Amino acid sequence: MIIRLNLYRDIRIYEEKIMRYISQIMVLLSLPCISFSGMLIQGSQLDIPVGYTLENTVIEVGISSYLIVSQPESGSMRPPEKNLREMDAFLMVGLLDRIEVGFRYYDSKTFGGFVKAQIWKESAAWPAISVGLSDLSPNKMINSYGESATDYYHSQNNSFFVAVSKDLEPVIRVPLTWHIGVGSGRFQGVWRHSIHWQGIFGGIAWRIKPSLRVVAELDGRDFNAGIIWDTPYKFRLSAGVSEIEQLWWGGGTGGYWDEYDQPKFNVSVSYFIGPLIGGEERARLQRLKNRIERAQERLKQAKDRRESVERAIREIEDELID
Structure with missing residues (x-):
């Protein structure tokens, strides 16, 4: 019994070391992409807001980036002043387990704020x-x-949204969470496939x-x-592909204008600080x-x-009966 416990402990130690090395390697691999920007990778999904909020006095700080996976065909109508290196x-x-506020830096001339309030906490039924x-x-x-944002027919700033989220595991014993919502501004498409x-x-x-x-979203x-x-070390690493539909609707097949209408590989690294208040009790519960x-x-x-x-016993019994 003692040997088993020691073996289990050693396995856990080696597992933690391996996970630490993997997380460090992924952070280093993401650094060459920092000179690019990407979709708004933050929170528990990739680009959409969810019904959950950060815990009280928890701070998340991070960077996100993208890399275009295909080049525009010749004759692209991309304005020459657009810059993909941002x-x-x-x-x-x-705050208070119900409020989340934030700030996002895009470039030296472009920035945005974010605020979310949870009006109903998740329960077994709701x-x-x-x-x-x-x-x-x-x-x-x-x-x-x-600053080089693609032009749209309507403003993208000050976008209002309502987001609803539910963990289905307590209900159907499947480790699945769904999110749905509606919003204005940046959540509304104007092209023929998204309008x-x-x-x-x-x-x-x-x-x-x-x-x-694994996440998927519209x-x-x-x-x-x-x-x-x-x-395990308070880093959150995210990677994904955005605008997947551009594989068959973008570039030369859909008549879109420039390389913004291409699928993009995205990566994000964020670090969590806190909770600054009540951290010991939360750590014990965790x-x-x-x-x-x-x-x-x-x-x-x-x-x-x-x-x-x-099953093996039943098979043996069936053979004995036969």
């Missing part, structure tokens, strides 16, 4: 509901391209592990998908939660082994 940085703060304003800025054409959504956005997140999830204009990993999750995983493995043994 960096996005963001800061988010949670989803979390939040309302907010995105891209609070005097820049009407604000988006992830900064039909009228500001409706939504997404799903499937948790492969408690710290790793942000009101484009289809995005990717992965988000919450490392450790207890982690122990419960590990116990549940071991219980599931034991059930699987038991079912396997029971």
Whole structure:
């Protein structure tokens, strides 16, 4: 028994070391992309707001970037002053477990604020509901391209939204969370393929592990998908592809104008600080939660082994009867 406990402890130590090295490597790999900007990767999805908010006095600070995966064809109508080398940085703060405020830097002339209030907390029967304003800025054409933003027929700043989120695992025992909402401004598309959504956005997140999830979403204009990993060291690493629909509607096939209408590979790195108040109690509860999750995983493995043994016994009984 003692040998088993020591072996289990050693395995956990090596696992933590490996995860630490992987997180450091992913951070380093993302650094060459910092000179680019990208979709608004922040929070538990990629580009859409959700019904949840940061915990009280938790601060998230990070950067996001993109890399265009294809080049414009010759004769592109892109204005020559547009610049694809811009960096996005963001800061988010949670207050009172219901309010989230933030600031996003696009370039030296373009910035935006963000505020969200949770009006209904999630329960077993009801989803979390939040309302907010995105891209609070005097820049009407604000988006992830900064000062060189693509022109739209309506302003992108001061966009109002309502977001609803629900974790389905307590209901149907599937580690899936859905999000749906409606918004104005940047959530509304004007091109022929996105105008039909009228500001409706939504997404799903499937948790492969408690710290790793695969996400897919429609942000009101484009289809995005990717992965988000919450490392054990307060780093959140996100990677995905935005504007996936441009694979068949953009560039030379859809008659769009420039390289902005191309699928883009996106990456984000953020770091969590806090909670600054009540951190010790929250840390204790988090450790207890982690122990419960590990116990549940071991219980599931034991059930699987038991079912396997029971099937083998039934097969032997059937052979003896025959």
